Amino acid sequence: MMHPEPPPPADLLSAEGLAKTYRPARTPALASFSLSIGPGEIVGLLGPNGAGKTTAISLLTGLLAPDSGRVAICGTDLFRHPGKARQWIGLVPQHIALYPSLTAAENLCYFGSMYRIAGRRLKERTEACLETVGLSSSAHVRIGAFSGGMQRRANLAVALMHQPRLLFLDEPTAGVDPQSRNLILDRLTELSRLGVGMLYTTHYIEEAERICARIAVIDEGRTIAHGSLQGLMDAHPGCGDLGQLFLQLTGKELRD
Amino acid sequence: MRPLLATFLKELRLLYRDRSGLLVLFFMPAVLVVVVSLVQENVLKATGAARLDVLFIDQDRQTVGRIIRERLDGIEGVNLVTALNGQAIDIDQARTLIDKGRYQACMVVPAGITETVRARAAEHIAEAFSGKSGESPPPPPRVSIYFDPLVQGAFRSSLLNAVRQMLLAMEMEIKAAALTEALSSRLQRTPGGFPGPLPPGLAGLPPIEMDPGWGARRLMEAAAEKSGLQKLPTSVQQNVAAWSVFGIFFIVLPLGGAIIRERRDGTLARLRTLPVSYLILLSGKLAAYIAVCWVQFLFIVLLAKAGLPPLGLPVLSLGTDSPALIVTVTMVALAACGGGLMIGTFARTLEQATMFGAVAVVCAAALGGIMVPVYVMPPAMQAISQWSPLAWGLNALVEIAVREGSLGSVRHELLCLAAFFAVTMAMAWARFGRIDRQGRM
Numbered sequence: 001m002m003h004p005e006p007p008p009p010a011d012l013l014s015a016e017g018l019a020k021t022y023r024p025a026r027t028p029a030l031a032s033f034s035l036s037i038g039p040g041e042i043v044g045l046l047g048p049n050g051a052g053k054t055t056a057i058s059l060l061t062g063l064l065a066p067d068s069g070r071v072a073i074c075g076t077d078l079f080r081h082p083g084k085a086r087q088w089i090g091l092v093p094q095h096i097a098l099y100p101s102l103t104a105a106e107n108l109c110y111f112g113s114m115y116r117i118a119g120r121r122l123k124e125r126t127e128a129c130l131e132t133v134g135l136s137s138s139a140h141v142r143i144g145a146f147s148g149g150m151q152r153r154a155n156l157a158v159a160l161m162h163q164p165r166l167l168f169l170d171e172p173t174a175g176v177d178p179q180s181r182n183l184i185l186d187r188l189t190e191l192s193r194l195g196v197g198m199l200y201t202t203h204y205i206e207e208a209e210r211i212c213a214r215i216a217v218i219d220e221g222r223t224i225a226h227g228s229l230q231g232l233m234d235a236h237p238g239c240g241d242l243g244q245l246f247l248q249l250t251g252k253e254l255r256d
Numbered sequence: 257m258r259p260l261l262a263t264f265l266k267e268l269r270l271l272y273r274d275r276s277g278l279l280v281l282f283f284m285p286a287v288l289v290v291v292v293s294l295v296q297e298n299v300l301k302a303t304g305a306a307r308l309d310v311l312f313i314d315q316d317r318q319t320v321g322r323i324i325r326e327r328l329d330g331i332e333g334v335n336l337v338t339a340l341n342g343q344a345i346d347i348d349q350a351r352t353l354i355d356k357g358r359y360q361a362c363m364v365v366p367a368g369i370t371e372t373v374r375a376r377a378a379e380h381i382a383e384a385f386s387g388k389s390g391e392s393p394p395p396p397p398r399v400s401i402y403f404d405p406l407v408q409g410a411f412r413s414s415l416l417n418a419v420r421q422m423l424l425a426m427e428m429e430i431k432a433a434a435l436t437e438a439l440s441s442r443l444q445r446t447p448g449g450f451p452g453p454l455p456p457g458l459a460g461l462p463p464i465e466m467d468p469g470w471g472a473r474r475l476m477e478a479a480a481e482k483s484g485l486q487k488l489p490t491s492v493q494q495n496v497a498a499w500s501v502f503g504i505f506f507i508v509l510p511l512g513g514a515i516i517r518e519r520r521d522g523t524l525a526r527l528r529t530l531p532v533s534y535l536i537l538l539s540g541k542l543a544a545y546i547a548v549c550w551v552q553f554l555f556i557v558l559l560a561k562a563g564l565p566p567l568g569l570p571v572l573s574l575g576t577d578s579p580a581l582i583v584t585v586t587m588v589a590l591a592a593c594g595g596g597l598m599i600g601t602f603a604r605t606l607e608q609a610t611m612f613g614a615v616a617v618v619c620a621a622a623l624g625g626i627m628v629p630v631y632v633m634p635p636a637m638q639a640i641s642q643w644s645p646l647a648w649g650l651n652a653l654v655e656i657a658v659r660e661g662s663l664g665s666v667r668h669e670l671l672c673l674a675a676f677f678a679v680t681m682a683m684a685w686a687r688f689g690r691i692d693r694q695g696r697m
Contacts, residue, residue, distance in 0.1 A: 058525075061529045062528075062529065063525055063528055063529060082531075083531045083532075083533075084531070086529055086530060086531040087531045089529065091525070091526055091529045093522040093525050093526055094522065095520075095521050095522030095525075096521065096522070097521055097522035097523045097525060097526040098521070098523065099266070099270060099523065100521075101269075101270055101273040101274065102266070102269060102270065102273075106266075106269065109262075110262055110263075110266045111526070111530070113258055113259060113261075113262035114259050114262065114527075114530040114531075114532050115530070115531065116258050116259070118258060142273075158526070
C-alpha cells in the first residue's frame with residue numbers, strides 16, 4: 001500500500017511550544033521549541049552536543065511525549081492520531097537502526113511491510129530504494145558486512161520505502177567517506193525537489209550550508225537563532241561563514 | 257496481520273542466523289539429555305543427605321506396628337507422616353498421593369500382624385520340636401511399601417533394606433521369646449523338674465531335638481508394592497522433560513539479547529515511529545520465539561525417540577494426553593519468553609542480560625528439580641523450589657508424560673506459568689514505559 005495522500009497543508013510539519021524535561025533533572029532538555037517545514041523544504045537543526053537536537057527529533061516523531069506543546073504532521077495531530085500521522089514521516093536515526101544479520105533487501109522488505117506494502121509493490125520499492133542509495137549490487141549482502149558508508153546509505157533507504165512526505169534525518173552522514181556523503185546529500189536534494197520536507201541535524205556545517213534552506217540553531221534546549229542562511233549571515237555581519245556564526249552563537253567552550 | 261507475520265518471519269530469520277544462539281538452544285539440551293540419561297541409567301547415586309517423606313499407616317496398632325514406627329522415626333532422613341490434616345491416612349488416599357508425587361513412599365503395617373507373627377513363631381517352634389511341618393504353609397504377613405515411581409533406585413533400596421533389617425531383628429526377638437517359652441514349658445513337664453541336682457532318672461529321658469532349619473523360616477516380610485501407574489518412568493522420560501524445560505528457558509538469552517540490541521542499535525526507535533502498534537510487533541516477536549521453543553522441544557523428543565534406543569536406552573513415551581502436552585509446552589515457552597522480555601528490558605547491556613539470564617536460568621533449574629530431585633533437597637530449598645517457574649514446567653511435563661496426567665491435573669502448574677508470564681510482561685511494560693519517559697530508549 002502506498003502512503004495515503006495527505007491533505008495539502010501549507011506545512012508538512014508544524015510544531016509549537018514543545019517542551020521536555022527528563023525527570024529528575026530540573027533543567028529542560030528542550031523548551032518552547034517551535035518549527036515548521038513546508039513541502040520540499042530542508043531545515044537544518046544545528047547545535048553542540050547535548051543541545052537538544054535528538055530530543056527535538058524524538059518529540060517531532062512521537063518517540064517521546066512532550067510535557068507541553070503540539071506537533072502536527074500534514075495537518076494531523078501526532079499525539080492524538082499517531083497511527084495516521086506516522087504514515088507520512090520517515091526517520092533516519094543517528095544509529096544504524098537496521099538488523100545486521102539480515103541483508104539490505106530483507107531489512108527494506110521488513111520495514112516496508114510495516115507500512116503494509118506487499119507483493120510486487122514491495123519488491124519494486126525495495127529495488128528502487130536500494131538503487132537510490134547505490135546499493136543495488138549489494139541487495140543480498142548482510143548489513144553487518146557493509147562498510148560504514150554503505151550502512152548509512154541503507155539506513156536512509158529504509159526510511160524512503162513508504163515514500164514519506166517528511167523526513168527526519170539525525171546526523172545521517174556521521175562517519176562516512178566523502179563519496180557516500182556526496183551521494184546522500186545529492187539524493188536528499190533530489191527528494192526535496194520532489195516535495196519531500198526534511199529536518200536535518202548535523203555537526204558538519206558545510207552540509208547544512210549546501211542543502212538547507214533554513215537553519216535553526218539550538219543550545220541548552222532553546223532556539224537561539226532561526227532563519228534562512230542568508231538572513232542569519234546578514235544578522236551577524238562579523239561572521240564569514242556558518243561555522244563562525246555557529247561558534248559565535250554557541251561559544252567555544254567544550255560541551256562533552 | 258501483515259506486520260505481525262513480517263515480524264514473525266523476521267525474528268525467525270534473525271534466530272536462524274544467530275549460530276551461537278542456536279547452539280545454546282538446541283545443542284546444549286540435546287547433549288544434556290543424552291549424557292544424563294546414559295549416566296542415570298547405569299549409576300545409582302548414593303546420596304546420604306536425602307530426606308524421604310514417608311506416609312505411615314499402622315493398621316496393626318500393636319507391638320510390630322509400634323516398633324516399626326519407633327525405629328523408622330529414628331532413621332535420619334526419613335520424615336514419617338502418620339496423619340494428614342489430623343485424620344488417619346487411608347490406603348487409597350495414600351496411594352493417590354504417592355502416584356502424584358506428593359510423598360515419596362508409603363508403608364502399610366497390616367492389621368493383626370503382631371498376633372499372626374507370634375502365632376507363627378510358636379507354631380514354627382512346635383513344628384521344629386515335633387519334627388513335622390505343614391505341607392504348604394501360608395505366606396508370611398508382609399509390610400507393604402509403595403514408592404513414588406520417580407524415586408530413584410538408591411532411595412528405594414535403602415528404605416526397603418532398612419525395613420527388612422528392622423523386621424529381621426524383631427523376628428529374632430519374637431522367636432527368642434517363643435523359644436524361651438517353649439523350652440521352659442518342656443522343662444516344666446520333666447519329672448520333678450529342677451532346680452537342684454539332676455535326678456538320676458532323667459539321664460534315661462530322650463534328648464530335646466529340634467529341626468535346625470526352623471530359624472530360617474520367616475515370620476513376616478517387607479515388600480515394595482507395584483505403583484498405581486502402568487509403567488515405571490524411565491530415565492529418558494525424566495531427562496527429556498527436565499532438559500527440555502531447561503532448554504526452553506534458555507530462550508531468555510537470545511530474546512533478552514534481541515531486545516537490548518534493538519534498543520542499543522536504535523532499531524527500536526525506528527520501529528516505534530512506524531504506524532503499527534508496538535504490541536503487534538511484540539506479539540510477532542513472541543510468536544517467533546515460542547515457535548523456536550516448540551522446534552527445540554520437538555528436536556529433543558525426536559532425538560530421544562530415534563537416537564537413544566540404539567544406545568541401549570528406553571524408548572521415550574510422552575503419556576497419552578497430547579492436548580495437555582501441547583498446552584503445557586506452550587505455557588512453558590510463554591513463561592520463558594516473559595522472562596526473556598523482562599531481562600531484555602531491565603538489563604542495560606548485552607553482557608548484563610547474558611550473565612544475569614544464564615545465572616537466573618541455571619539457579620531456577622537447580623531449584624526446580626532439573627538437576628537433582630526436589631525431594632532430596634533440604635526443607636528450606638524445597639520450599640523455595642515451589643517458586644521456580646522451571647519447577648512448574650517440569651512438574652507439569654512429568655505429570656503428563658510420566659504419571660499420565662491430564663490438563664486438569666496440571667492446572668495449578670499451568671496457572672502458575674501463566675501468572676509468571678503476566679507478571680514478567682507487566683514488569684517489562686512498566687519498565688519500558690519508564691525508559692520511554694526518560695528518553696533512554
